[in-house]
Amino acid sequence: MFDFTTITTAIDQFLRSMMPAQFAIIVECILVAACALLAYVMFAIVMIFMERKVCAAFQCRLGPMRVGPWGLLQVFADVFKMLIKEIISINRSDSFLYRLAPYLVVMSSVLTFCCLPFAKGLQVLDFNMGVFFLMATSSFGVLGILLAGWSSNNKFSMIGAMRSGAQMISYELSIGLCMLTVVTLSGTMQISELVEQQHDAWFIFKGHLPAMLAFVIYLIAGNAETNRAPFDLPEAESELTAGFHTEYSGMHFGFFYVAEFMNLFIVAAIASTLFLGGWMPLHISGFDTFNMVMDYIPGIVWFLGKTFFIIWVLMWFRWTFPRLRIDQVPTLEWKYLVPIGLVNLLIMTVCVVMGWTF
Amino acid sequence: MEMKKPTIKSIPYEEFKDNETLESLIKELNKERTNVVVGALDDLINWGRSNSLWSLTFATSCCGIEFMAVGAARYDFARFGFEVTRNSPRQADLIMVAGTITHKMAPVLKRLYDQMADPKYVVAVGGCAISGGPFKGSYHVLNGVDKIIPVDVYIPGCPPRPEAMLYGMMQLQRKVKIEKYFGGKNHRAKKGEMPNEPIIVTNAPIDINENC
Amino acid sequence: MNLTFIDIKEFPKRMEEYRYSKGMDFLRDIIGMDWGEEGLGAIYILENTATGENIEVATITANREKPLIPTVCHLWNVAELYEREVYDFFGIYFTKHPDMRRLFLRNDWVGYPLRKDYDTSEAINPIRMENEVTEDVQRPYEIAEDAEQAIIDKQTNKIHGDQYIINIGPQHPATHGVLRFRLALDGEEIKKIDIHCGYIHRGIEKMSESLTYPQILALTDRLDYLSAHQNRHALCMCIEKAMGIEVTDRTQYIRTIMDELQRIDSHLLFLSCAAMDLGAITTFIYGFRDREKLLDILEEVTGGRLIQNYNVIGGVQADITPDFVRKVKEFCQYQKGKIKEYNDVFTYNVITQKRMKGVGVISRADAISYGCTGGTGRASGWACDVRKRHPYALYDKVDFKEIIYNNGDCYDRFWVRLDEILESIHIIEQLIDNIPEGEYKVKTKPIIRIPEGRYSASVEGSRGEFGVYIESRGEKSPYRIKFRPMGLPLIAAMHKILKGAKVADLIAIGATLDYVIPDIDR
Structure with missing residues (x-):
């Protein structure tokens, strides 16, 4: 497999030869930030376009067709419009928190985005507590949503925010349990290491039954984390008009909109990293020629292929399922997913201890 | 930089009715010269705005059902960039006043309009919104929404066919395409004033009067 | 009577x-x-x-x-x-x-x-642009015992200021128009509900008093635009009864078929909107997709998609088109198969069932007392179908069964409508091949005057009993005309149904009660 570290070390050495080490690090930070944000925005645009087309396909429609070939430029038009739309400031609201909230949401998803291993060596943050860091950053997005709802001085927003708080904090638990299941199997929390360990077989095959169960629970909980149907209660269109972002206009709303899609991408990317091997090609031990052929496909293609497959599955859920009621959301989590997750973790531990894994 | 005639992809310019209104607007805007860079930026912004007009989910009566039909499978306004209807007025660019506006509803509609973020456009859909329609004589009906909010495009019909609505929305797109965001005079009047000369969408062919 | x-x-x-x-x-x-x-x-x-x-x-x-x-x-x-x-x-x-x-x-x-x-002059009631002050008080009046009989206003608070109050509507995606619920919430649970109507009150009854009968016909279509045919049918029937006009068999056949087509149209829209309110947007589009096929037929015959202006006094506006029969038959075949699709994608979904079963129950006695006719009454076990109770047009000649469920919850209300689509198709299939030859309209006098007296007629509209009551003094226009709204009883029952419900249940209940606001407000 091609290792991106060769490129990054080359750049690093080049910069260090030009300037003192401290400056080099600063320049690298800026470069990385620019690349990460650019990638973030590009993925958001791709995702929004994909959502529209997938949704249209499910609904016997065509979706955007007129702006650019097959409507490819539609999202760009939306972005231009949103950038120059008036940003309304609300009377009698906490204007500092009101303005801060969308940035918190975006910040959380950008930080999480940086942890994703796109290909071998192509990863911004990679250290021995990777999984833990990932969970921490992804969960402070809920703070932004709570603040948005509270500071808008709007009752719909408030209800939306409270729903969101109740939902995201509970489902965080299931996500944690599923990740722990994988960590138990692999014995490491470093993300690059996790991927490397899947070179002979993906974790979903290695961990067989408990891993598959964890994968399913992860998809459900991940869907809830991103506030998408059937868990779109915080912004339940037919109940709360637009939920926690009712009062936001222009680019502030745009941030929430983009963050929602990127959270979906992140959830799918983590699922593919933890369970489907991330950028690791499909390897079957024993079939060396087959593995060699698979290796010719670049890692980033594998990673994006798996991720977008999962995104497609989640979109399928979104467009066919009705919405849950607020009391059914915690019921599903606390009465079903958490107990199953705990038992699953126990089974996985037993499997690992007894060596019943592949 | 001169402002060009607004065109819609793959529909000939002449096929649209009421080009005169737009041309007079363009003439007025072209009186003041604009820098090329600013003009190009304006073009980009107008392209973005006109292709991404999100409508507010607003319907009071019959026309609302037809509006839903325009969003559904057969007519599908998402094709033209009216991708989603937003339920919150803050996020909407366009309000389709679909249905009768009564005395009790009038302040609510005005408030909704005020809550929308700029730039905002109003389309009066159907006879009731234009003039009170069949309920003109009633004691509780507002005879035309243009009495309380400025209207950009009128779509007559009771209710208008979905095709008429799409046509009206395209007329709005054309109108949005001849705006100046940076500098220059905007054809939209100052805040609080009614904009001049709305576009009339005609269902009937122009020569209908000659035939009968 | x-x-x-x-x-x-x-x-x-x-x-x-x-x-x-x-x-x-x-x-x-x-x-x-x-x-x-x-x-x-x-x-x-x-x-x-x-x-x-x-x-x-x-x-x-x-x-x-x-x-x-x-x-x-x-x-x-x-x-x-x-x-x-x-x-x-x-x-x-x-x-x-x-x-x-x-x-x-x-x-x-x-x-x-x-x-x-x-006095209708604008000076007395101008368009007031300031927002209406919401009074959260009930006003029971009592009469003083003394000779003057003064009216004593005894205000009581309906909703207290310190409760968490939200307004659902007037502009809200789930009220299907401009209805306004003022809810007092405890968490997500609804404690009290106050209903404000009139945001689309167009004064049709008052207007009618100065219009001629054929002119009034045009307004009936716009009452409940999803039962445009049935509304107009009721008024035509009432006037024909009063004037002693016998319509031809052909007219009766056409009217009955059109009524049923309209019912299917309305129920398809019900299904779509109910699904959308519960969050299943794809089903919404499916319903609309099939509804378009029906609208094609209606448009070809009547010239209108939603507002058709088809029934006139003494018959129908125009004869059916030559390929009407073929197209209706094709549609019936097509639609039968689609019910399964709706069920697969929406009705049998576990979330749908959890959201609808046991939610928003209204008992049979309550349904009668609140006058909830139509699908809502039938879901509670009340056989309230006007087509069976007081048959009109051809409903006593065709064979169909009244759909009755007994639980009275959202799920049953939903199923009543789904089943009625099939039942309507069944009725149409019995009639479509036997439309007799003859005039589609009998000649009437150029100026229509109804003899003095009081007349009433009612039909089964798409969402309940639609009644017309005319008091005539022998003039060209009625002295008083009253339309019985199908939706008003439904929202009257709202606070009873909402006992202990959550905000999300309100949406599900509102969707399955299936009211149309212009019909409530008139």
């Missing part, structure tokens, strides 16, 4: 007698009347649901300044809103009524519009 006048002093006792001794448990409508010199009054149409017996009673008060009529809302729950409507339009106070506020018009409205001496 004869109208019995009851003296106002005996009125409460006699009404109680009707309710309990004679078993008149269904109050179909209260019609406020302004009889000029004779005074103001109200006509009550009662029905015994067990025997199908109908009576009309009326009471009258000569005092125009301070008209007082005893309330009947302790006998029939639905009277609460009906009486508020009469108060709103005629200024009649119903004594001991728990909540005597205006129902449709603004609180600061001057005068009572349906009185004959009402």
Whole structure:
């Protein structure tokens, strides 16, 4: 497999030869930030376009067709419009928190985005507590949503925010349990290491039954984390008009909109990293020629292929399922997913201890 | 930089009715010269705005059902960039006043309009919104929404066919395409004033009067 | 039907007698009347649901300044809103009524519009652009015992200021129009609900008093635009009955088929909107996709998609097109197969079932007392189909069964509509091949005058019983015309159904009750 570290070390050495080490690090930070944000925005645009087309396909429609070939430029038009739309400031609201909230949401998803291993060596943050860091950053997005709802001085927003708080904090638990299941199997929390360990077989095959169960629970909980149907209660269109972002206009709303899609991408990317091997090609031990052929496909293609497959599955859920009621959301989590997750973790531990894994 | 005639992809310019209104607007805007860079930026912004007009989910009566039909499978306004209807007025660019506006509803509609973020456009859909329609004589009906909010495009019909609505929305797109965001005079009047000369969408062919 | 006048002093006792001794448990409508010199009054149409017996009673008060009529809302729950409507339009106070506020018009409205001496000038009631101050008080009035009989306003708070109050509507995606619910919440649970109507009150009844009968026909389509055919059918039937016009068999066939097509259209829209309100947007589009096929047929015959203006006095506007029969048959075949698709994608989904089963239950007795006809009543086990109770057109000749479910929850209300689509197809299939030859319209006089008297007719609209009541004085236009709204009883029952429900349940209940706001407000 091609290792991106060769490129990054080359750049690093080049910069260090030009300037003192401290400056080099600063320049690298800026470069990385620019690349990460650019990638973030590009993925958001791709995702929004994909959502529209997938949704249209499910609904016997065509979706955007007129702006650019097959409507490819539609999202760009939306972005231009949103950038120059008036940003309304609300009377009698906490204007500092009101303005801060969308940035918190975006910040959380950008930080999480940086942890994703796109290909071998192509990863911004990679250290021995990777999984833990990932969970921490992804969960402070809920703070932004709570603040948005509270500071808008709007009752719909408030209800939306409270729903969101109740939902995201509970489902965080299931996500944690599923990740722990994988960590138990692999014995490491470093993300690059996790991927490397899947070179002979993906974790979903290695961990067989408990891993598959964890994968399913992860998809459900991940869907809830991103506030998408059937868990779109915080912004339940037919109940709360637009939920926690009712009062936001222009680019502030745009941030929430983009963050929602990127959270979906992140959830799918983590699922593919933890369970489907991330950028690791499909390897079957024993079939060396087959593995060699698979290796010719670049890692980033594998990673994006798996991720977008999962995104497609989640979109399928979104467009066919009705919405849950607020009391059914915690019921599903606390009465079903958490107990199953705990038992699953126990089974996985037993499997690992007894060596019943592949 | 001169402002060009607004065109819609793959529909000939002449096929649209009421080009005169737009041309007079363009003439007025072209009186003041604009820098090329600013003009190009304006073009980009107008392209973005006109292709991404999100409508507010607003319907009071019959026309609302037809509006839903325009969003559904057969007519599908998402094709033209009216991708989603937003339920919150803050996020909407366009309000389709679909249905009768009564005395009790009038302040609510005005408030909704005020809550929308700029730039905002109003389309009066159907006879009731234009003039009170069949309920003109009633004691509780507002005879035309243009009495309380400025209207950009009128779509007559009771209710208008979905095709008429799409046509009206395209007329709005054309109108949005001849705006100046940076500098220059905007054809939209100052805040609080009614904009001049709305576009009339005609269902009937122009020569209908000659035939009968 | 004869109208019995009851003296106002005996009125409460006699009404109680009707309710309990004679078993008149269904109050179909209260019609406020302004009889000029004779005074103001109200006509009550009662029905015994067990025997199908109908009576009309009326009471009258000569005092125009301070008209007082005893309330009947302790006998029939639905009277609460009906009486508020009469108060709103005629200024009649119903004594001991728990909540005597205006129902449709603004609180600061001057005068009572349906009185004959009402001044319609703009100067008295200009368009007020300031927001209406929401009164969260109920206004029971009592009458002082002394000779002056002063009206004592006893305000009581309906919703307290310190409760968490949210407004669902007037502009809200789930109210299907401009209805406004003021909810007092405890967490997500609804504690109290206050309903504000009138955001689309167009004054159709008042307008009709100065229009000729053929002109009024045009307005009926716009009442409940999803039962445009049935509404117009009712008015045509009423006028034809009054004038003694016999319509041809061909007309009857066409009218019946069109009524049923309209019912399918309405139920498809119901299915779509119910699904959208529950969050399943794809099903919404599926419903609309199939509805378009039906609209094609309607458009070809009548020229309109939604508002069709098809029935006229003495027949129908135009004959059916040559390939109408073929197209309807094709549609019936097509639609039968699609029901399964809706079920697969929506109805059998576990979330749908959890959201609808056992939610928003209304018992049979309540359904009758609140007058919830149509699918809502039938889901509660009340056989209230006008097509069976008082058959009109060809409904006594065709074979169809009345869909009745017994739980009265959202899920049953949903299924009633789905089953009725199939039943309507069944009716159409019996008729479509046998449309007799003949005139589609009989000749009528150029100017239509109805002989003096009172006439009523009712049909089964898409969402309940739609009734027309005309009082004529032999003129070109009616002295008073009243349309029985299908939706008003449904929202009257709302606070009963909502006991202990959550905000999300309100949406599910609202979706399955299937009201259309212009029909409520008229």
